[in-house]
Amino acid sequence: MAGMLEVRNLSKHYRRDDGTGVHAVDDVSLSVAEGEFVSVIGPSGCGKSTLFSVIGGLVGDYEGDVVVDGQVVRGTHRDIGMVFQEESTFPWRTTLENVAFPLEVAGMPKAEREEMARRFVRLVGLEGFEDRYPSELSGGMKQRTAIARTLAFSPKIMLMDEPFGALDEQTRMLLGDKILQIWRELKQTTLLITHNITEAVQLSDRVVVMSFRPGRIKEIIPIDLPRPRSSEIIATDQFGRYVGAIWQLLREEASRGMVEAENV
Amino acid sequence: MRQSTIMSAKVAFVGLGSLAVLVAAAEYSVDAGWVSPFILAPPTEIWSAAVEIYKEEKPFRALGLTLGTTLAAIVLAISIGLPCGWALWRYQTVGRAYEGWLGALFASPKLLLYPLFLVLLGRNVGMLLIMGFVTATIPIMLKTREGLVTVSPTLINVGKAFNMTEHQILWKIMLPSAVPIIFTGIRLSMIYTLISIVALEFLLNFEGLGGMVGEMYDRYNIPAMYAAIIFVILMSLIYFRIVQRIQTWLRSV
Ligand SMILES: Nc1ncnc2c1ncn2[C@@H]1O[C@H](COP(=O)(O)OP(=O)(O)OP(=O)(O)O)[C@@H](O)[C@H]1O
Ligand SMILES: [Mg+2]
Numbered sequence: 001m002a003g004m005l006e007v008r009n010l011s012k013h014y015r016r017d018d019g020t021g022v023h024a025v026d027d028v029s030l031s032v033a034e035g036e037f038v039s040v041i042g043p044s045g046c047g048k049s050t051l052f053s054v055i056g057g058l059v060g061d062y063e064g065d066v067v068v069d070g071q072v073v074r075g076t077h078r079d080i081g082m083v084f085q086e087e088s089t090f091p092w093r094t095t096l097e098n099v100a101f102p103l104e105v106a107g108m109p110k111a112e113r114e115e116m117a118r119r120f121v122r123l124v125g126l127e128g129f130e131d132r133y134p135s136e137l138s139g140g141m142k143q144r145t146a147i148a149r150t151l152a153f154s155p156k157i158m159l160m161d162e163p164f165g166a167l168d169e170q171t172r173m174l175l176g177d178k179i180l181q182i183w184r185e186l187k188q189t190t191l192l193i194t195h196n197i198t199e200a201v202q203l204s205d206r207v208v209v210m211s212f213r214p215g216r217i218k219e220i221i222p223i224d225l226p227r228p229r230s231s232e233i234i235a236t237d238q239f240g241r242y243v244g245a246i247w248q249l250l251r252e253e254a255s256r257g258m259v260e261a262e263n264v
Numbered sequence: 265m266r267q268s269t270i271m272s273a274k275v276a277f278v279g280l281g282s283l284a285v286l287v288a289a290a291e292y293s294v295d296a297g298w299v300s301p302f303i304l305a306p307p308t309e310i311w312s313a314a315v316e317i318y319k320e321e322k323p324f325r326a327l328g329l330t331l332g333t334t335l336a337a338i339v340l341a342i343s344i345g346l347p348c349g350w351a352l353w354r355y356q357t358v359g360r361a362y363e364g365w366l367g368a369l370f371a372s373p374k375l376l377l378y379p380l381f382l383v384l385l386g387r388n389v390g391m392l393l394i395m396g397f398v399t400a401t402i403p404i405m406l407k408t409r410e411g412l413v414t415v416s417p418t419l420i421n422v423g424k425a426f427n428m429t430e431h432q433i434l435w436k437i438m439l440p441s442a443v444p445i446i447f448t449g450i451r452l453s454m455i456y457t458l459i460s461i462v463a464l465e466f467l468l469n470f471e472g473l474g475g476m477v478g479e480m481y482d483r484y485n486i487p488a489m490y491a492a493i494i495f496v497i498l499m500s501l502i503y504f505r506i507v508q509r510i511q512t513w514l515r516s517v
Binding site: 053057058077080081082084086087088090092104105150 | 422426436437443
């Protein structure tokens, strides 16, 4: 099956002004099928966000290719939507205005875009908060606003970089359910970047485990759990075995990362 | 709600109360001969002088002139300062090179340059306008640049990810994000410009509020001078209030 999103032999070096460099991503190849949900997991600093930015076309000057629907792409692409790790809602816009933003940019008339934005606001479970500004919302609600805004762009591929990274475990799991529900409804090809093992297993068809710098693919683990899933699945033995296996792979990498961080 | 009403009533009481005490003290100290009437005029005389001024000097005409010149200078400063601030951001080398100079210029008393401007432009409204404009543009330029420089890179990436052009990103993301900081610049310029225009009017004895105060001063009419000064202060208070109101209103839009 041909991939909707393919990454071929991708490497990225960052060069610093002082002549030193960081080899952030090394020879990563990955194929995500249409409608598939894939997570990329790895220790902090292993190049996950770099991979995300390269695929999304925000970072150039790399080796290898990003292929969308059979076409090699350079730069940003209409079919790719991105949800960022950092706070990214527009503080001067209400929830509804934030979500309607890509539609407004595309020139859709006001009434029409508001109606459409309302649908996405409902989809992420923010009805009743349409007229609130981000400063009046919790962290999880702001991230849901950002997700709804990207959904309103109607990309074929959703890239998400630790959208729930800053949230507590309970909120994260509930939002995981929300993500699954949206994914079932919209059937978008999804690449989720995370450092949370439970989240990766709960949501994905496959989990890509990355090694510490330079970021390489260490192993790809298919998650053979029944769908539709919900967060209740974390109580099952099978779920626990996946979590254990991924932790085995990650433990070594994570401790290498920690040693390096202490030596800096 | 109730508590805050009580609180603001208390604040008003303390404020007005101490003003009344001050006025009474001023009146009494001149009456008693402690302070020369050439230094401090008794408030009752200031009041009658104020009535006089109101009848003869038309203070609201002076106010209109001063405010008109100030606002014209600011409109001019915004229309030129905004694009210049943008250019300082867009052409980084220029921006970095000029930022220090502009900051120093902002802090310096440009009013001292008035003889130069007087020679170049003559003693007229145009000269006031140009000097007011020079005062007003610098904070607007600096704050526009600062506002654009400090836009979160993530917000810009959101725009890029939505395939927006550089132009769209500027208008739809960068400028709205910079509005609070730019408006701080406009507020600063509104305050400094009013001050320098009144000071210039005073120095040149040129109509407006400053000219009015200068006139009373030249006539050695001490109560009238105080009356004029108090009028200027009251008008500035109202002006600053309005500026603040506009800022909070703009932020909510
Ligand atoms: N713009 C940049 N210039 C230079 N080095 C960079 C840049 N961005 C990232 N790096 C370096 O590349 C490496 C990978 O960073 P990246 O942000 O991709 O990691 P990450 O896996 O997303 O980490 P985290 O889980 O903490 O978000 C790090 O060592 C980082 O210091
Ligand atoms: Mg990251």
